[in-house]
Amino acid sequence: QKEVEQDPGPLSVPEGAIVSLNCTYSNSAFQYFMWYRQYSRKGPELLMYTYSSGNKEDGRFTAQVDKSSKYISLFIRDSQPSDSATYLCAMSEWNNNDMRFGAGTRLTVKP
Amino acid sequence: SAVISQKPSRDICQRGTSLTIQCQVDSQVTMMFWYRQQPGQSLTLIATANQGSEATYESGFVIDKFPISRPNLTFSTLTVSNMSPEDSSIYLCSVERANYGYTFGSGTRLTVV
Numbered sequence: 018q019k020e021v022e023q024d025p026g027p028l029s030v031p032e033g034a035i036v037s038l039n040c041t042y043s044n045s046a047f048q049y050f051m052w053y054r055q056y057s058r059k060g061p062e063l064l065m066y067t068y069s070s071g072n073k074e075d076g077r078f079t080a081q082v083d084k085s086s087k088y089i090s091l092f093i094r095d096s097q098p099s100d101s102a103t104y105l106c107a108m109s110e111w112n113n114n115d116m117r118f119g120a121g122t123r124l125t126v127k128p
Numbered sequence: 129s130a131v132i133s134q135k136p137s138r139d140i141c142q143r144g145t146s147l148t149i150q151c152q153v154d155s156q157v158t159m160m161f162w163y164r165q166q167p168g169q170s171l172t173l174i175a176t177a178n179q180g181s182e183a184t185y186e187s188g189f190v191i192d193k194f195p196i197s198r199p200n201l202t203f204s205t206l207t208v209s210n211m212s213p214e215d216s217s218i219y220l221c222s223v224e225r226a227n228y229g230y231t232f233g234s235g236t237r238l239t240v241v
Contacts, residue, residue, distance in 0.1 A: 021170070051230075060134070060220055060232035061171070105171070107230075116230065118170040 020044055023106055023119025032128050036093040040106035040119045043087065047108040047117075050082050052091045055103045055121065064104070065091070096126045134221055134233030141211055141240050148207045149236045151221035156201035162194070165218040165235070174219075177204045211240045 023040045030036055038052075048069055053061035065080040067073045073080045079092040089108070093100055106119040131154040141147050151160060162174040175183040175196055183196040197205045208215050221233045 023170075053232075060132075060234045062232070063230060107171075116171075116173070118172075120170045 021106065021108060021117045021119045024122055025120045027123040027125060029125045029127060030096055032096060032098060032126055034096050034126070036096050036100070036124060036126075038091040038093075038104050038106075038122050038124070040089050040108075041087055042089075042108060042117070044108075044110070044117070045084075045087065046110045049109045050080070050089050051107040051116070052078075052080055053105040053107060055105060057102075061105055098126045098128050101125045132221060132223065132231055132233040134236060136236055137234060138237040139239070141238065143212050143240055145211055146207055146209045147211065147238060148205050149219055149221070151204045151206075151233055153202045153223055157223040158201070159224060160198065160204045161222040161224075161230070162196065162204075162206045163220045163222060163232075165220060167217075171220070174206070208238065211238075213240045216240045 021040055021042045051066040052064045054064045055061040065073060065075055065078055067080050067082050070082045070084045077094045081090040089106060091104060101124060103121040103123045105121040107116045109116040133152040135150050139147055160177045163171045164174055165171050173186050174189045174194055175185045177183045177196045177198040179198045179201050185191060193209055195207045204221060206219060216239050218235045218237050220235045222230045224230050
């Protein structure tokens with residue numbers, strides 16, 4: 018079993034749809050959870066990060082962490098064609114630089 | 129967040145040769161990280177580079193294959209040595225900044241023929 022599991026997709030949605038991206042993990046010591054967005058031929062850019070459980074909202078993006086289920090989600094509201102990218106989840110233990118990444122989900126938002 | 133300049137952005141290399149990838153950060157950072165992203169797979173940490181000491185390599189990666197230099201707090205290089213087609217991948221450098229998480233370079237797309 019991989020330490021971090023993420024459905025690679027691809028996922029295609031119409032403009033304006035709500036997008037749900039998810040990752041599961043097996044290491045209960047993970048405390049720090051991140052979502053990265055990676056456009057084609059670019060490096061990943063940090064989108065959101067959360068510590069421990071709970072929700073965090075930033076504009077159209079909401080990150081959720083459910084540590085009891087070892088499950089994290091990223092929701093994108095009112096999706097736009099510019100949101101088309103690969104989204105990677107990442108996580109690490111507290112004060113540990115060794116992040117573990119999901120494989121990334123490729124999202125396409127069609128106008 | 130930090131601005132990272134990574135080069136080359138892409139290269140096509142003959143097997144058996146070596147390629148050195150450079151990473152320049154616009155501010156001083158203690159640690160720099162080198163990752164590999166193989167097609168369809170997640171990012172994998174190759175090594176952590178601290179200024180003034182030898183890099184720390186992850187399981188499956190060795191210094192002879194991936195020598196790293198870290199001459200100062202804003203610069204690092206990763207060399208992919210004696211390349212084979214299996215080394216074809218995207219290589220990324222990264223730094224960690226407080227409250228910003230990790231910032232990545234734009235990556236080097238390497239194809240070994």
